[in-house]
Amino acid sequence: MPDPAPSPRTRARRLNYKAAYDRPTIDAILDAMPVAHVGHIVDGFPVVTPTLHWREGDRIYWHGSSASRMQKRATGEQVCVTVTLTDGMVLARSGLEHSVNYRSVMVFGRAEVVEGPEAKAAHLKTMMEQMFPGRWDQLRPITAQELKATRILSLPLTEASAKISAGPPLDPPEDVTWPVWAGVLPIRLTMGTPEPAPDLAPGIAVPDHATDYRIG
Ligand SMILES: Cc1cc2nc3c(=O)[nH]c(=O)nc-3n(C[C@H](O)[C@H](O)[C@H](O)COP(=O)(O)OP(=O)(O)OC[C@H]3O[C@@H](n4cnc5c(N)ncnc54)[C@H](O)[C@@H]3O)c2cc1C
Numbered sequence: 001m002p003d004p005a006p007s008p009r010t011r012a013r014r015l016n017y018k019a020a021y022d023r024p025t026i027d028a029i030l031d032a033m034p035v036a037h038v039g040h041i042v043d044g045f046p047v048v049t050p051t052l053h054w055r056e057g058d059r060i061y062w063h064g065s066s067a068s069r070m071q072k073r074a075t076g077e078q079v080c081v082t083v084t085l086t087d088g089m090v091l092a093r094s095g096l097e098h099s100v101n102y103r104s105v106m107v108f109g110r111a112e113v114v115e116g117p118e119a120k121a122a123h124l125k126t127m128m129e130q131m132f133p134g135r136w137d138q139l140r141p142i143t144a145q146e147l148k149a150t151r152i153l154s155l156p157l158t159e160a161s162a163k164i165s166a167g168p169p170l171d172p173p174e175d176v177t178w179p180v181w182a183g184v185l186p187i188r189l190t191m192g193t194p195e196p197a198p199d200l201a202p203g204i205a206v207p208d209h210a211t212d213y214r215i216g
Pocket of ligand 1: 009010011012013014015084085086100102103104105106160161162163
């Protein structure tokens with residue numbers, strides 16, 4: 001038996017056989033894609049803001065300027081955060097059956113603010129180290145002013161769902177002989193060759209955490 005949805009609003013209705021609620025599935029998607037979209041309400045209208053996120057155990061985090069509308073308005077409020085990986089375009093024999101192969105996660109909850117400079121610095125270090133191991137300690141240390149200017153929000157992963165769509169087009173039997181190409185166009189995220197900053201001091205080699213960086 002698959003894990004049940006943790007709450008009514010996380011229970012997938014449409015194509016619910018593609019949904020999953022177990023943490024290993026949810027965590028794997030969150031950890032594979034650092035870009036999230038934060039849905040929140042501003043003066044009664046919905047705003048969906050793209051941003052970076054990272055996971056620490058049972059919570060996801062995102063940060064921004066303390067002056068950012070998203071960070072100010074989402075603090076203490078109900079939000080919906082999504083993370084999406086697109087794995088392929090699915091070309092079927094009819095327009096209706098075209099689709100996308102994807103892995104996505106939706107998280108609901110009340111966004112909590114991280115208080116205190118020490119806690120903020122620790123979370124920012126974790127974010128950096130998850131992406132680029134060893135980099136934080138090589139950087140010019142973060143200042144009190146930079147910490148003050150940064151607001152970090154987080155959500156528990158208690159109300160989260162995943163949905164995964166994979167595989168070839170699923171045309172009805174009567175369409176399968178239709179003479180048009182059908183199949184999947186895989187989408188792969190690949191990293192390019194590191195491009196040094198134009199003002200990089202001479203003699204600084206590209207670090208492993210840059211050449212080893214992968215997403216997807
Ligand atoms: C890249 C991409 C492209 C897509 N393209 C289309 C499209 O063109 N048309 C279309 O109708 N749908 C598309 N989907 C699927 C879409 O995300 C919804 O799952 C679907 O539209 C059903 O929406 P609903 O509001 O009826 O969901 P419901 O089944 O009513 O949603 C109930 C709950 O299920 C969970 N849930 C639903 N969808 C997702 C999801 N994608 N990821 C994680 N949890 C989820 C949430 O907790 C949600 O609150 C796409 C998804 C992705 C990731």
